[in-house]
């Protein structure tokens with residue numbers, strides 16, 4: 001039986017949540033959290049603002065791949081802030097509890113996770129995976145059993161796995177990624193822009209110096 005894969009890339013573009021570089025001369029995105037320069041960016045709040053859409057994505061991209069009923073986790077965990085809406089949709093759909101870690105507090109949580117509890121870790125998006133890894137580490141420190149897959153709305157890591165865990169995603173977005181201080185796109189003359197304050201400019205795909 002062929003696996004039916006649902007890809008939400010076009011929907012993400014329709015809602016203005018996904019920018020993808022179309023020309024090497026247009027600006028590219030400089031992420032602030034991991035200091036990486038990337039050729040695609042996902043503005044997750046344009047999707048997480050729509051809870052019924054998030055539930056639809058979870059139903060098509062997580063549920064068919066999340067294994068059988070006995071694999072229902074005790075918890076769905078994420079990190080603040082935007083992941084909360086994804087965790088909520090997942091927990092509601094799976095019938096699990098939900099919780100989150102605070103990046104500002106060294107990825108700790110006040111939720112009552114017990115040793116042996118099974119935890120699914122999710123996020124709104126995934127670039128380097130640093131925050132997801134820290135969330136997983138935090139759960140493991142509490143003695144929880146982290147499931148062998150993670151879920152995210154948009155996987156922009158270019159990888160199929162994160163530390164051996166399969167990445168389930170609403171969309172797997174191909175992306176060029178470079179360290180901020182050694183970027184081939186910068187070297188090629190493309191301007192790096194912080195994506196959130198420059199979202200409209202990025203979405204315009206305007207090439208500097210060319211009129212019309």
Ligand SMILES: [Zn+2]
Pocket residue numbers: 028037180183184185186187192
């Ligand atoms: Zn760059």
